Amino acid sequence: xxVLLAVTIQSTAAFAGPDDSPVEVxxxxxxxxxxxxxxFVSTPALVTVITQEExxxxxxxHLVDVLRTIGGIQISDLFGDGTDASIGLRGFSETAQQNTLxxxxxxxxxxVDNGLPDLNTVALESxxxxxxxxxxxxxxxxxxxxxxxxxxxxxxxxERRFKVETVLGSYSRRDxxxxxxxxxxxxxxxxxxxxxxxxxxxxxxxxxxxxDVATKVDFEHASGVLFAEYEDINENSELPGPLFRxxxxxxxxxxxxxxxxxxxxxxxxxxxxxxxLTGNTEIRFEYTNRxxxxxGQLTSSGFPSPIFQxxxxxxxxxxxxxxxxxxxxxxxxxxxxDVFETDYFLQSxxxxxxxxxxxxxxxxxxxxxxxxxxxxxxxxxxGEVSNDILVDTLCCGRSxxxxxxxxxxxxxxxxxxxxxxxxxxxxxxxxxxxxxxVTADExxxxxDNNHFGAPFLPFPETQTGxxxxxxxxxxxxxxxxHILLYQLDLNDEIVFDPTSGVNxxxxxxxxxxxxxxxxxxxxYQLRVSADYSFIDTEVRSGQFAGSELTFIADHVANxxxxxxxxxxxxxxxxxxxxxxxxxxxxxxxxxxxxxGYVVSDFNLAYTVKNFKIALLxxxxxxxxxxxxxxxxxxxxxxxxxxxxxxxxxxxxxxxYLTLSYNYP
Numbered sequence: 001x002x003v004l005l006a007v008t009i010q011s012t013a014a015f016a017g018p019d020d021s022p023v024e025v026x027x028x029x030x031x032x033x034x035x036x037x038x039x040f041v042s043t044p045a046l047v048t049v050i051t052q053e054e055x056x057x058x059x060x061x062h063l064v065d066v067l068r069t070i071g072g073i074q075i076s077d078l079f080g081d082g083t084d085a086s087i088g089l090r091g092f093s094e095t096a097q098q099n100t101l102x103x104x105x106x107x108x109x110x111x112v113d114n115g116l117p118d119l120n121t122v123a124l125e126s127x128x129x130x131x132x133x134x135x136x137x138x139x140x141x142x143x144x145x146x147x148x149x150x151x152x153x154x155x156x157x158x159e160r161r162f163k164v165e166t167v168l169g170s171y172s173r174r175d176x177x178x179x180x181x182x183x184x185x186x187x188x189x190x191x192x193x194x195x196x197x198x199x200x201x202x203x204x205x206x207x208x209x210x211x212d213v214a215t216k217v218d219f220e221h222a223s224g225v226l227f228a229e230y231e232d233i234n235e236n237s238e239l240p241g242p243l244f245r246x247x248x249x250x251x252x253x254x255x256x257x258x259x260x261x262x263x264x265x266x267x268x269x270x271x272x273x274x275x276x277l278t279g280n281t282e283i284r285f286e287y288t289n290r291x292x293x294x295x296g297q298l299t300s301s302g303f304p305s306p307i308f309q310x311x312x313x314x315x316x317x318x319x320x321x322x323x324x325x326x327x328x329x330x331x332x333x334x335x336x337x338d339v340f341e342t343d344y345f346l347q348s349x350x351x352x353x354x355x356x357x358x359x360x361x362x363x364x365x366x367x368x369x370x371x372x373x374x375x376x377x378x379x380x381x382x383g384e385v386s387n388d389i390l391v392d393t394l395c396c397g398r399s400x401x402x403x404x405x406x407x408x409x410x411x412x413x414x415x416x417x418x419x420x421x422x423x424x425x426x427x428x429x430x431x432x433x434x435x436x437x438v439t440a441d442e443x444x445x446x447x448d449n450n451h452f453g454a455p456f457l458p459f460p461e462t463q464t465g466x467x468x469x470x471x472x473x474x475x476x477x478x479x480x481x482h483i484l485l486y487q488l489d490l491n492d493e494i495v496f497d498p499t500s501g502v503n504x505x506x507x508x509x510x511x512x513x514x515x516x517x518x519x520x521x522x523x524y525q526l527r528v529s530a531d532y533s534f535i536d537t538e539v540r541s542g543q544f545a546g547s548e549l550t551f552i553a554d555h556v557a558n559x560x561x562x563x564x565x566x567x568x569x570x571x572x573x574x575x576x577x578x579x580x581x582x583x584x585x586x587x588x589x590x591x592x593x594x595x596g597y598v599v600s601d602f603n604l605a606y607t608v609k610n611f612k613i614a615l616l617x618x619x620x621x622x623x624x625x626x627x628x629x630x631x632x633x634x635x636x637x638x639x640x641x642x643x644x645x646x647x648x649x650x651x652x653x654x655x656y657l658t659l660s661y662n663y664p
Contacts, residue, residue, distance in 0.1 A: 044416030059603025071531030089148030136467035138412030138434035157189035169656035242646035262296035305349035329369035410435035465490035507542025
């Protein structure tokens with residue numbers, strides 16, 4: 001059950017005592033809303049914070065299960081284990097990986113291509129909290145922050161601590177996790193962790209083997225912090241593919257592509273610093289070097305193809321953060337630059353792509369108190385992108401000439417107001433101009449006029465748009481409520497068409513939505529939380545004008561009930577549901593819709609001293625449903641193959657037993 005912070009993180013925050021009067025709460029800081037841990041400012045956005053305690057109470061065994069219960073988020077989990085899951089904020093699903101920015105400690109997990117962020121590598125045990133901005137963040141983060149931002153913040157070593165945990169469950173699931181951390185009086189701290197996951201998963205040909213080893217070392221000194229991180233990840237996944245309707249009815253656990261797999265090795269190193277320059281100014285800098293190589297087999301329309309993919313991504317993210325005392329309070333100024341460079345390589349039977357994409361952006365953002373209760377946020381960003389495409393070929397012809405160079409630029413801007421009507425009530429509104437650049441692999445296959453018989457589709461261009469948001473947050477000690485209204489207008493929205501196999505612009509689009517949520521603690525023992533989101537979507541120009549956007553549920557609702565039976569025994573029930581969705585790729589809205597579903601999970605946990613045992617039951621009522629579906633060709637019926645619905649069946653009822661020891 002998430003804690004909603006009224007992002008006015010001031011000394012007097014919006015909590016209340018037994019009589020519902022506001023009380024003083026200190027040291028509640030949201031990093032993502034300002035790209036710093038300056039905790040006194042108010043920013044005009046809806047920010048949700050999920051703490052480690054709430055993650056543990058839910059009994060979730062994967063990050064996807066934690067995020068699923070947050071209002072405004074839509075998730076498509078292909079295999080039910082989080083291996084291939086898209087996380088979208090405010091109406092993004094098929095293209096969520098390019099329109100919802102996901103980070104870990106401020107480091108981007110999104111790729112320069114259309115590959116999904118690897119959420120399997122995020123160990124829940126290492127998370128301190130998760131911060132979610134349900135709104136565009138074009139000024140602070142630039143590319144991909146259209147729907148919103150999810151920032152996973154890991155633990156900072158503070159004292160000697162040791163933890164070991166194992167998970168046993170359905171489908172031969174076996175997890176082992178261990179970590180040790182400490183901090184010396186000199187300021188030197190470290191954290192070492194290792195995770196191993198083995199699972200056959202729900203469907204045939206869906207085995208997963210994951211090994212993740214990570215280390216973090218930091219040094220806190222009188223005027224700042226220095227840190228270094230390294231992570232090594234090996235992930236081997238078998239991929240069963242989608243199923244046709246008759247196959248689901250015959251055996252929903254079978255594999256369409258029994259030989260498909262992908263093996264990936266990833267190495268991430270990171271260096272950073274926070275250095276105070278004066279009493280009110282500091283410089284922050286991070287350097288990230290991420291390398292990954294993937295080898296496997298993917299089948300398309302019954303034709304298997306070996307695949308080899310490499311990514312080498314480098315980030316530089318310097319910024320200066322300054323605070324100033326003004327007559328009405330303190331202001332915050334952030335000035336920075338983001339520099340990204342990625343070498344991308346993809347080879348299969350369908351062609352070869354070799355591209356180096358570079359992005360450079362500069363930005364500035366100020367939060368200024370106009371009165372003691374009213375804060376204004378204003379900012380802007382200018383970004384450039386260049387693609388040096390060395391090779392881009394297709395099996396049926398050349399897409400782009402060798403040595404092609406494609407450059408573009410875009411800008412983002414933000415203007416917002418946040419009004420602290422009372423210590424318990426905050427109103428806010430903002431307008432945000434955003435953008436997202438064309439990815440390295442979205443240029444491939446576009447220039448062919450007749451790829452697999454598809455008609456000519458527009459060459460994709462930089463996607464731009466405006467987000468209009470207004471909301472209210474109210475919070476006292478044991479109750480909270482938030483309401484967010486938004487309209488998101490995009491120009492030249494880029495989508496993937498699975499029936500033609502190309503990326504293209506669908507035209508101008510509009511999303512209008514509302515997110516409502518809150519929580520109520522009836523007493524020390526019982527707490528209830530709920531979230532509901534509604535969205536209306538429309539393609540406003542082009543060939544599909546008037547159609548709904550694909551694979552977006554109009555209605556999503558979540559309910560959480562947490563009951564503390566004793567100081568040692570706790571129970572948690574989570575119920576989440578989604579309405580029907582247009583199948584992915586059905587831009588004309590001519591097929592039936594993928595049915596909606598309601599699913600419940602139950603967790604029972606017993607803790608005594610340093611030991612904990614928990615039993616989690618997912619899909620408590622044994623619902624048969626599919627969490628994802630697309631339009632594809634039924635290649636079994638010869639050429640030309642008819643277009644049909646395909647499904648990714650979700651797991652039925654399953655069980656997980658977690659045993660953990662935590663010292664101290």
